[in-house]
Amino acid sequence: MNRYITLIFSLLLVCFQGVALGSTVLEDKVFEHRFDNGLKLLVVERHDTPVVSAYITIGVGSVHETSETRGVAHLLEHMLFKGTKTLGTTDYSKEKPLLEEIERVGSQLDALRLQNGADPAELAALEKQLTDLQAEHKQYVVKDVFSNLYSENGGVGYNAFTSKDLTTYLISLPSNKLELWALIESDRMKNPVLREFYTERDVIREERRRSYDTNPARKHYESLVTNAFKVHPYRNPIIGWHSDIANLSPQKTRGFLEKYYAPVNTVIALVGDIRAADAVALVDRYFGDIAPGTPAPRVSAVEPVQKGEKRILEVFDAEPRLAIAWHKPTMPDKDDYAFDLIDQILGSGRTSRLYRSLVEEQKLATSVSVYGAPGSRYPNLFVIEGIPRHPHTVEELESAIYAELDKLKQELVEEEELTKVRNRLLTDQLRQLRSNSGLARLLTSYQSLAGDWRYVANYAVEIDKLSAEDLKQVANRYLTKSNRTVVVLQREDQTL
Amino acid sequence: MRYSRPVGVLSVFVAVLFLLAGCAAPLPSDPDQLQYPALEFQLPEVETLVLDNGIRLYLKEDRELPLVQITALIGAGGITTPKEKTGFADLFGSVWRTGGAGDRSPEELDEFLDHLAADLGAGMGPYTSQLDLSIRTQDLEQGVSVLADMLRRPKFASERLELARLQAQEQVRRQNDSPGAISRRLLMAALYPDSSLGYTPTHDTLASVSRQDMVDFQQRYFAPNELWMAVSGDFDRDTLMQLLQQKFGDWKQRQVPDQVMPTVARPKSGLIQVVTKDLPQTTVVIGDLGLTKDDPDQYAVRVFNYILGGGGFNSRMMREIRSNRGLAYSAYSYFQVGRRLPGPFVAGTETKNASVVPAVTLTREIMLELRDNPVDQDELQLAKESQINSFVFSFENTHSVVNQQMTLMFFGYPEDYLASYRDRIAAVTADDVQRVAKEYVDLSRQQIVLVGDPEEFRDELEQIGLPVTDVELDENPETAR
Secondary structure: OOOHHHHHHHHHHHHHHHHHHHHHHHHOOEEEEEOOOOOEEEEEEOOOOOEEEEEEEEOOOHHHOOOOOOOHHHHHHHHOOOOEOOOOEOOHHHHHHHHHHHHHHHHHHHHHHHOOOOOHHHHHHHHHHHHHHHHHHHHHEOOOHHHHHHHHOOOEEEEEEEOOOOEEEEEEEEHHHHHHHHHHHHHHHHOEOOOOHHHHHHHHHHHHHHHHHOOHHHHHHHHHHHHHOOOOHHHOOOOOOHHHHHOOOHHHHHHHHHHHOOHHHEEEEEEEOOOHHHHHHHHHHHHOOOOOOOOOOOOOOOOOOOOOOEEEEEEOOOOOEEEEEEEEOOOOOHHHHHHHHHHHHHHOOOOOHHHHHHHHHOOOEEEEEEEEEOOOOOOEEEEEEEEEOOOOOHHHHHHHHHHHHHHHHHOOOOHHHHHHHHHHHHHHHHHHOOOHHHHHHHHHHHHHHHOOHHHHHHHHHHHHHOOHHHHHHHHHHHOOOOOEEEEEEEOOOOOO | OOOOOOOOHHHHHHHHHHHHHHOOOOOOOOHHHOOOOOOOOOOOOOEEEEOOOOOEEEEEEOOOOOEEEEEEEEOOOHHHOOHHHOOHHHHHHHHHHHOOEOOEOHHHHHHHHHHOOOEEEEEEOOOOEEEEEEEEHHHHHHHHHHHHHHHHOEOOOHHHHHHHHHHHHHHHHOOOOOHHHHHHHHHHHHHOOOOOOOOOOOHHHHHOOOHHHHHHHHHHHOOHHHEEEEEEEOOOHHHHHHHHHHHHOOOOOOOOOOOOOOOOOOOOOOEEEEEEOOOOEEEEEEEEEOOEOOOOOHHHHHHHHHHHHHOHHHOHHHHHHHHHOOOOOOEEEEEOOEOOOOOEEEEEEEEEHHHHHHHHHHHHHHHHHHHHOOOOHHHHHHHHHHHHHOHHHHHOOHHHHHHHHHHHHHOOOOOOHHHHHHHHHHOOOHHHHHHHHHHHOOHHHOEEEEEEOHHHOHHHHHHHOOOEEEEOOOOOOOOOO
């Protein structure tokens, strides 16, 4: 439930390219239906194997948090694994008062912990009270009931992920068991119970330690995004900082749930061995009676134009790494398409410019990667990462990267190279369509982000329209010194 | 950016009322009330044939997308690599892929593949060497031609070996960046002290690998009678057969020596290795030697492992360590079923430094519980049903179907392995689970690696009851043992 955080954008980028080529393949295959409550359903029938992949995407992510609720979108995603009023409990009517008592004591404890000079004896007493209540609560809990049900019925890949823009719940099931999915997921939307809250908060702190605090690559990425944005909520880590997580409450979590988790913000994709008409009937039966809710608002914060290079040192017990980010527009801006091509020219494959120059010829780096981040609903970043090869330094690597960018700014890309990267975009897109879950992910993501999965049907056309001159202009417009953030991760301050 | 149109409140009320009025049967709220149709499912057919020169082919067409995928497997790998040449297998894979083939120089081959938007991977595992190619249907001939060049006429260009070597040496310099990587490395070294499975490359072992080693390996082991190919996707069978005949037909059979497997043995005594790294969380791995695919206990082991830590949220480790106590995000166990030699049996988690000993102790208690008491029927049922009902997912992807068939045949699995798999899982009893738990749970011989800041758990370590040793990771790290 965390790995996707950094991957999501590069994935979306690939997906985006994917549909463009496959649009002719896809246009005939995707069946769509909008229910009266605003819920959107997309179905692709594939009858070769009796399995179905089911994705539910809520168009809500960490961008919808405030400074008081950072991390809550992700925490809520965890909490929604805990069951409902009927699933996951032995007797909800008896459990409910206990849950309220746990929340009361937990909130009291959180408040006390924030006070300067809180009485240690009082803290200890409250902690004991909470522990006792949690122990008492156990008798009513049926552990991890969704996972249990899905697994027993042959489900695989049961998971969820939260990104800056979206939250997605996914499972693949043998196709005869799809009604179980409808029952569980509609109940999850209608009657969730946020049980075992304080334990799960601890789990997320361990997740933060595991995925960021002890992982140099992820720490580096987090630092890059955090420092590149000054105002826009893209700057905030999806998982939240430790003090954010420690102060999230059941009340805040419920507030986020009630505000955003609603059919108008939801897209479902079912891909596999199911008939479209049956899918509509099933979803209608289970989800059709949910009130539509209110559309999630667009984030109002606008990132100011960056006026001057930012240079950051992130100290970590690891060998040096370099990352550079430039602000850029997002889809459907024409310049965003240009960046897809630039991304390929610079960083995709062994014949890409940065690989050839920095890895093969100059042997300055062991790897270079180029991607967009950290979301795609709002203006985002173009990122180049590199790992220097000892004894070469991050400074040498950085200069060599800028030298390649200068070529892009000064010389027109040859038509042959453009053809190569367009070819690559089109073929990689086809590869995206191979698996049921890959296709379900693509459909829900683009339906949610662009408002229509068909939005990408013209992708190949748009890419074809771009000329070498366009790429040159885009490189000159955005890949400037004052628009960039440079983050070096290394052991100590030697470089900057 | 467009948004979903909100639905008017009035129309929704109408819709809800209509639904409420129109629904005769109440919606089931209990999954037990659901009745499922039977799953209609047959094992997919894979065409299997052998060419005159001994090449084995596994074919399955799938016309949905204009792509073809080919896996080529050669039945020899890096298992026999001597310690002083550790790293040979990875270098071989890298230089095989990048070193040019047939008439094409390294640069020409890279350009050629990139212009076709082809994906080509090459690698060497312990027992096999493998190529994986994904190509557009229209480029099938070029693709088969490149595969034939790679298998029959690889160049292993020196400059690409030097590049791969420099990169691998940099990887050695960076091998202590991640606590997960350190813990895996030390555990494998502890479990396989005398075989290539446990060796770690160093600057010097990498320096000692030569181009001639690669040429020798290819000449020794690559032959049509050692080649297995799985092809799936949008191809015409006759065209493919003609192409294969054209590109591989004149490759002559010859006798190829067998690789002699090293012997491995269970650890005689347990040990805790502690690596100090200034981190807020400790990575914990606990390991022992597991089993091979020839072991009749493998089905019982699958069920045992599911209940221990392989079943995600349904496993005891996840339930106790994560869900009940909040000590970790991840808690897991696995048996890597060895194709030739016993694979490792590993359990692990990551937890804040202060809770390391409770987490390790809890994991070992869960193991003992499984050894000393039979599992209850519900838990057994869940573990079995999960594996039986999810079996169909082995066949979701056409290429994995052909590739799986080829791999099973190559390693000599029983003919009915797939057909009988579900029945064999279904036959596992609580006694079987306890029997394999007794076989694989011996706390006194477990190899434990802890990577983190031991200041907060040092004093409690003796509670675990195994000897403790500190492992220093120097600037240019060598393996610990």
